[in-house]
Amino acid sequence: MAEEVVLLDFHPSMFGMRVRIALAEKGVKYVHKEENLRNKSPLLLQSNPIHKKIPVLIHNGKPICESLNIVQYIDEFWTDKAPLLPSDPYQRAEARFWADFIDKKVDEAGKGIWASKVDQHEMAKKELKESLKKLEEVLGDKPYFGGDKFGFLDVALIPFHQWFFSYETVGSFKLDCPKLTAWAKRCVERESVSKSLASEKYIYEFVLGHRKVSELD
Amino acid sequence: MAASQEEVTLLGVTGSAFVCRVQIALKLKGVEYKYVEENLGNKSDLLLKYNPVYKKVPVFVHNEKPIPESLVIVEYIDETWKHNPILPSDPYQRALARFWSKFIDDRVVGAAWKAVYTVDEEEREKNVEESFEALQFLENELKDKKFFGGEEFGLVDIAAVYIAFWIPIFQEIGGLELFTSENFPKLYKWSQEFVNHPVVKESLPPRDPVFAFLKRRYESLSASK
Numbered sequence: 001m002a003e004e005v006v007l008l009d010f011h012p013s014m015f016g017m018r019v020r021i022a023l024a025e026k027g028v029k030y031v032h033k034e035e036n037l038r039n040k041s042p043l044l045l046q047s048n049p050i051h052k053k054i055p056v057l058i059h060n061g062k063p064i065c066e067s068l069n070i071v072q073y074i075d076e077f078w079t080d081k082a083p084l085l086p087s088d089p090y091q092r093a094e095a096r097f098w099a100d101f102i103d104k105k106v107d108e109a110g111k112g113i114w115a116s117k118v119d120q121h122e123m124a125k126k127e128l129k130e131s132l133k134k135l136e137e138v139l140g141d142k143p144y145f146g147g148d149k150f151g152f153l154d155v156a157l158i159p160f161h162q163w164f165f166s167y168e169t170v171g172s173f174k175l176d177c178p179k180l181t182a183w184a185k186r187c188v189e190r191e192s193v194s195k196s197l198a199s200e201k202y203i204y205e206f207v208l209g210h211r212k213v214s215e216l217d
Numbered sequence: 218m219a220a221s222q223e224e225v226t227l228l229g230v231t232g233s234a235f236v237c238r239v240q241i242a243l244k245l246k247g248v249e250y251k252y253v254e255e256n257l258g259n260k261s262d263l264l265l266k267y268n269p270v271y272k273k274v275p276v277f278v279h280n281e282k283p284i285p286e287s288l289v290i291v292e293y294i295d296e297t298w299k300h301n302p303i304l305p306s307d308p309y310q311r312a313l314a315r316f317w318s319k320f321i322d323d324r325v326v327g328a329a330w331k332a333v334y335t336v337d338e339e340e341r342e343k344n345v346e347e348s349f350e351a352l353q354f355l356e357n358e359l360k361d362k363k364f365f366g367g368e369e370f371g372l373v374d375i376a377a378v379y380i381a382f383w384i385p386i387f388q389e390i391g392g393l394e395l396f397t398s399e400n401f402p403k404l405y406k407w408s409q410e411f412v413n414h415p416v417v418k419e420s421l422p423p424r425d426p427v428f429a430f431l432k433r434r435y436e437s438l439s440a441s442k
Contacts, residue, residue, distance in 0.1 A: 066316055073311070092296065097284065
């Protein structure tokens with residue numbers, strides 16, 4: 001039976017990008033379906049009735065939701081190449097902890113800028129800077145968060161790096177995280193990453209469109 | 218002397234559902250550990266050292282390596298002590314287990330608390346509705362299984378200890394009729410099975426002190442109106 005892998009996605013989404021990268025790392029062929037988030041497809045609503053969000057990976061008709069969940073699934077199903085999570089349980093716990101931190105802190109703070117009115121920016125900018133500083137400490141002098149190898153935590157964070165330009169431009173500030181910038185350059189050298197990321201410009205256009213429609217400015 | 222001295226410590230507070238999750242996991246695996254009761258009003262240097270990011274309990278420490286966040290801890294315990302598995306072996310079932318555990322954290326925990334511990338009536342009502350909706354999803358997901366994990370309890374059941382033990386306490390305090398056998402027959406039956414499971418029973422905190430503490434909090438909230 002042929003494997004049927006479908007990804008319900010949205011190009012600028014950092015969560016969608018995570019899944020694209022994981023699938024590319026594993027060399028999995030899939031059907032990509034771009035969703036219109038203002039007019040969600042019946043397939044999306046049926047596959048993720050609880051959150052109604054992308055990304056959703058549908059593997060042989062079975063839907064998996066939530067990007068970090070999907071990436072772990074991909075790692076656990078396609079085991080023949082490119083292991084994403086480390087093999088040591090403690091390192092796995094660390095990777096999961098920091099990936100969750102990215103979702104809780106970086107995404108929230110980012111939203112406090114790109115999806116919020118200007119009067120909410122101060123707090124969000126401070127939070128974002130602090131969160132990224134913590135992540136730089138976690139990275140330390142390693143080439144990747146995964147150590148010598150590109151791994152789960154790198155997958156979790158690299159799409160957010162594409163959003164830094166939007167955060168900085170909307171927020172009129174500079175993030176100043178040189179370690180992350182160097183790390184991002186390294187990640188983008190991987191084909192799985194470079195072909196999966198939405199461009200900074202594309203993301204910014206999306207953000208501007210959203211701000212206009214939501215009357216945030 | 219043992220070849221490798223396992224040093225297992227759990228920093229927690231009695232009455233925390235998140236700490237309880239870890240205790241259930243450790244009991245299931247038969248892991249001996251040292252328990253350190255924290256005072257959240259006066260956090261220890263140990264807690265601040267082991268969880269500098271969130272400064273919360275539970276924190277699990279294994280051979281001096283700390284892990285915070287209850288669901289991360291439970292997965293770690295499952296991967297380190299492999300008997301009596303908590304997560305299923307099939308990748309799709311594992312994805313479902315992780316999804317529903319996180320669902321409980323994202324959509325049940327906060328809403329259920331605020332359904333009682335909110336002064337503003339409209340806000341409280343909103344949270345009652347959200348809790349109801351979330352519990353309905355879980356009712357549908359449980360179907361006719363004994364536990365979310367099947368014949369034996371697993372990750373989702375452990376995460377849902379909040380529903381089985383804590384929600385009934387909140388609603389008694391707040392006079393709320395949310396989680397009842399009329400509203401959620403399957404989930405309610407599950408909760409009785411779960412709290413009476415020998416492993417879980419031994420891991421739950423004593424009800425009266427937890428009730429008293431949460432009632433005091435409720436009263437001080439109403440008093441501040």
